[in-house]
Amino acid sequence: xxxxxxxxxxxxxxxxxxxxxxxxxxxxxxxxxxxxxxxxxxxxxxxxxxxxxxxxxxxxxxxxxxxxxxxxxxxxxxxxxxxxxxxxxxxxxxxxxxxxxxxxxxxxxxxxxxxxxxxxxx
Amino acid sequence: xxxxxxxxxxxxxxxxxxxxxxxxxxxxxxxxxxxxxxxxxxxxxxxxxxxxxxxxxxxxxxxxxxxxxxxxxxxxxxxxxxxxxxxxxxxxxxxxxxxxxxxxxxxxxxxxxxxxxxxxxx
Numbered sequence: 001x002x003x004x005x006x007x008x009x010x011x012x013x014x015x016x017x018x019x020x021x022x023x024x025x026x027x028x029x030x031x032x033x034x035x036x037x038x039x040x041x042x043x044x045x046x047x048x049x050x051x052x053x054x055x056x057x058x059x060x061x062x063x064x065x066x067x068x069x070x071x072x073x074x075x076x077x078x079x080x081x082x083x084x085x086x087x088x089x090x091x092x093x094x095x096x097x098x099x100x101x102x103x104x105x106x107x108x109x110x111x112x113x114x115x116x117x118x119x120x121x122x
Numbered sequence: 123x124x125x126x127x128x129x130x131x132x133x134x135x136x137x138x139x140x141x142x143x144x145x146x147x148x149x150x151x152x153x154x155x156x157x158x159x160x161x162x163x164x165x166x167x168x169x170x171x172x173x174x175x176x177x178x179x180x181x182x183x184x185x186x187x188x189x190x191x192x193x194x195x196x197x198x199x200x201x202x203x204x205x206x207x208x209x210x211x212x213x214x215x216x217x218x219x220x221x222x223x224x225x226x227x228x229x230x231x232x233x234x235x236x237x238x239x240x241x242x243x244x
Contacts, residue, residue: 028207
């Protein structure tokens with residue numbers, strides 16, 4: 001395979017599943033391309049909240065704004081140039097702040113493959 | 123596992139193997155922690171060059187400065203907020219520019235596990 005370079009302008013953003021707010025994901029490299037990880041950009045509007053049980057190992061690098069991730073152990077806030085690492089099965093609440101946020105993410109394995117069994121009929 | 127947050131100040135930088143220039147890596151989550159990926163920050167001095175056959179799937183997010191990666195197919199330059207994705211086996215030349223660079227990286231599997239067989243005696 002060749003070396004890929006991705007900019008935010010390359011991403012096609014779609015509403016992230018499990019919420020109807022202003023949280024969007026744009027995969028750039030994923031299960032369609034034969035590699036082991038999914039790479040993309042995430043875009044959060046102001047003051048958005050997403051509650052989720054993380055289905056994969058998910059690393060977020062904050063590019064703009066701030067993201068706060070809370071779980072049973074506490075709360076972590078990351079700003080530009082900082083990393084949040086979540087593990088498969090972590091039950092988290094992800095929040096953006098007043099300015100919204102932009103992130104880059106890398107998941108292993110591909111986050112779009114492990115479909116929640118209860119959502120196939122919706 | 124809990125949610126982790128990492129900042130550049132958390133990293134302990136060591137000279138990246140295979141070169142004697144000013145290229146440093148600071149792993150924050152790796153084979154010691156039981157997860158599938160290695161996460162860390164990379165620091166490049168000005169005008170550094172690293173020639174390497176990438177041993178793992180390696181995603182770099184440029185945080186500061188610019189990084190140019192060249193292979194047989196061409197050359198890609200990424201600046202702040204942009205991503206470079208390299209695949210296992212890619213033969214690349216990685217260059218920093220006049221201002222140096224800072225990156226975040228995520229590798230799958232752990233880049234420190236596949237030891238080059240010729241380096242165990244050095």
